[in-house]
Amino acid sequence: MPAKRTRNQEKILQLLQTTQRSLSAQDIFTELRKTRQGMGLATVYRSLEALKLEGVVQVRTTQNGESLYSSMQQDKHHLTCLQCGASISLSDCPVRQLELELQQSHHFKIFYHTLEFFGLCSPCQQSQIANPSPEQTLDY
Ligand SMILES: [Zn+2]
Ligand SMILES: [Zn+2]
Secondary structure, three states: OHHHHHHHHHHHHHHHOOOOOOOOOHHHHHHHHHOOOOOHHHHHHHHHHHHHHOOOEEEOOOOOOOEEEEOOOOOOOEEEEOOOOOEEEEEOOOOOHHHHHHHHHHOOOOOOOOEEEEEEHHEEEEEEEHOOOHHHHHHO
């Protein structure tokens, strides 16, 4: 059954489609306020939930637990640095074939997937080599 979108859902979807980056619910709330198309934060969350289940919006959870929403066309593959939080997008999907296989073997309709690799970015690796900081062990 195709869900009928509410006006608020349409506004949020439009915002996500025109924005190049992922937005948190709070960001969306703030952005819509600026355009005088404001709605309550609870409505933003409810609309995002509906759009998510429709498969047109995807969610990614950042290291600090914040949920970031983006429209479906955007890249979903990241290298994330544990030290500085830098997030590098990968342009190619390494698992497209796997996704097709899973759809068939599990009869599961896959809307999207996320793929995230964690480690240290190049500048952070260099700063570690430059400062092997013995005091760092005292932090633990
Ligand atoms: Zn880094
Ligand atoms: Zn992929």
